[in-house]
Amino acid sequence: MKKKLAAATGTALAVCASLLLAVAPQAQAADTPGFHIGAGRLLDANGNDFVMRGVNHAHAWYPDRTDQALSDIKALGANSVRVVLATGDQWTRNDTADVAHVVAECKENRLVCVLEAHDTTGYGEAGAAVPLSRAVDYWLGVKDALVGQEKYVIVNIGNEPYGNSNYSAWTADTKTAIGRMRAAGIDHTLMVDAPNWGQDWSFTMRDNAAGVMAADPDRNTLFDIHMYGVYDTPAEVDDYLGRFVSAGLPVVVGEFGDMHSDGNPDEDAIMATAESRGIGYLGWSWSGNGSGVEYLDLAQNFDRGRLTAWGQRLFNGTNGIKATAEEAGVYADPGNEDTTAPTAPGTPTATGVTADSVRLTWPAATDNTGVSGYDVVRVEGGQETPAASTTTTTATVTGLAADTTYTFAVYARDAAGNRSPRSATVTATTEDNVVGACAVEYRLSDWGSSFNADVTIRNRSDKAIDGWELSFGFPGAQRINSVWNARATQQGSTVRATHEAWTRTIPAGGSVSFGLNGSSSGGNGTPTAFTLNGQTCGS
Structure with a gap:
């Protein structure tokens, strides 16, 4: 595995298959003096939605650049900045006075300040990295610079707190760290980074996030995923972020780039998905990257007039900061603040119901300054769970x-x-997708270092299957190069193939087929176990 460089970002290889998230708890602290979580969203002190659109700045290594950097970052349209601090374990400690100065500069530039402790980066794999407990010690040591700033500051406990070794300890360590912070009287929104150098290819954070949130007595935790080479397709980006949204858990892309040593992240998909789902993002990083990752600089030599191609993309491109950032409500001019809520949307209608999805459409709401988006919620037992966010009047859950x-x-x-007030409700019942009576035929054409496979899925039930996902594992070191009549992703040896529009339906008693081409360094065996829509299928 490649390791993270000092001023760079995390790296990892995606090797684990997906698991389902648990639904997040609904409770939250009664007294929320600053940023807080509500219904799976990050809200400001006034209860208004806040979506981060900003960048990372390496203050720990370039403290003399920070004042100008924050001014320039704001001038380019950002509403937030994630600031690298050091605990003194790997790099020179940023003391209480220095942290207070950073916060003051963020406020001067009307930026929400995300403060992160960087010395935890890659713990368990990077030799000099320290555990989350040391980061908590640091925050308690600079507490005087934090208390009273809950409206302006989010505390990111530790950057990428595990590498690719012993990362299963992330859940317990994160719960303990949150508990210590709360016991010490730190009431800020706490941001927690994923393990695996921040990329969570093992889905450790994703699958344990609900439990971590429940362990926070304030229910005020924001989950931070770093997207680099692991997230190189739109499907992977949307699947990861979408599972948090569906589970009612708040998530932010705290780091990402347009290229990296571990692969080519799909920055277009990251930005588009974040915008469509109302999720924050923070690009890495303003300037000063070294050790071979200088390509991650957004500005050349800290000069806002010399943006790199990555900087132009992030600030000025489609779904970029300039086009999508909204200043935090805490900085609004009280005399000009818009306090008028939109009208309630019209009653939604449900169409396109399948076994696992439903399409909702509703008449538009109206607003004195214009409606910027809609949030779909699932209602059950008097509780609401976020289901989808969109800028149009239709959404597929x-x-x-x-x-x-x-x-x-x-x-x-x-x-x-x-x-707005909530719309009237609509009820829909998903289809009964019977897939138990099925079979898969896998026909291999083996050429040693490469192969083709024709895969046929047979529906032996008396009901059509509308929409399918077939999962199987390669028995050797095989990699997919291309697929036809389906879409496929591969994580380690596990393959997940899903339908194209023209292969979506498998008629009762009928079949669909798709093909793939791959390569191998150790021979080409035939998969022996298949699951169709999560259920075991014969061969």
Whole structure:
């Protein structure tokens, strides 16, 4: 595995298959003096939605550049900045006075300040890295610079707190760190980074996030994923972020780039998905990268007039900072603040119901300054769980259970973060997707270092299957190069193939086929176990 360089970002290889998230707890602290989490969203002190659009700045290594950097970052349209601090374990400690100065400069430039302790980077794999417990010691040591700044500051406990070794300890360590912070009276929104150099290819953070949130007595934790080479396709980006949204858990892309040594991250998909789902992002990093990752600089030599291609993309491109950032409500001019909420959207209708999804459409809401987006919620037992976010009047809710009745409603929001009353509800029952009576035929054409395979899925039930996902594992060191009549992703040896539009339906008693081409360094065996839509299928 490649290791993270000092001023760079995390790296990892995606090797684990997906698991489902648990649904997040709904409770939250009654007293929320600053940023807080509500219904799976990051809210400011006024209860308004806040979506981060900003960058990272390496203050720990370039403290003399920070004042000008924050001014320049704001001038380019950002509403937030993630600031690298050092605990003194790997790099020179940023003391209480220095942290207070950084916070003051963030406020002067009307930026939300995300403070992160960097010395935990790659713990368990990087020799000099320290555990989260040391980061907590640091925050308690600079507590005087934090208390009272809950409206302006988010505390990111430790950067990428595990590498690719012993990362299973992340859950317990994160719960303990949060507990110590709360016991010490730190009431800020706490941001926690994923393990695996921040990329969570093992899905450790994803699959334990609900438990971590439940362990926070304030229910005020924000989850931070770093997207580099592991996230090189739109499907991988949307699947990871979408599972948090569906589970009602708040997530932010705290680091990402347009290229990296471990692969080519899909920055277009990251930015587009974050915008469509109302999720924050923070690009890495303003300037000063070294050790071979200088390509991650957004500005050449800290000069805002000399943006790199990556900087131009992040600040000025489609779904970029300039086009999508909204200043935090805590900095709004009280005399000009928009406090008028949109009207409630019209009653939604449900169409396109499948075994695991439903398409919702509703009449538009109105607002004095214009509606900026809509949030779909699932309603059950008086509780609401976020289901989807969109800028249009239609959304497809995915990840549903078959043969289950759901109730949905919609909220509208405006650019100031005001939220409308809830729409009337609509009820939909997903289809009963029977796939137990099925078989898979895998026909291999083996050429040693390469191979083709024709895969046929046979539906032996008396009901059509509308939409499918076939999962199987390669028995050797095989990699997919191309696929036809389906889409496929591979993580380690596990392959997940899903339908194209023209192969979506498998008729009762019928079949569909797709093919793939791959390469191998150790021979080409035939998979022996297949699951179709999560259920075992014969061969």
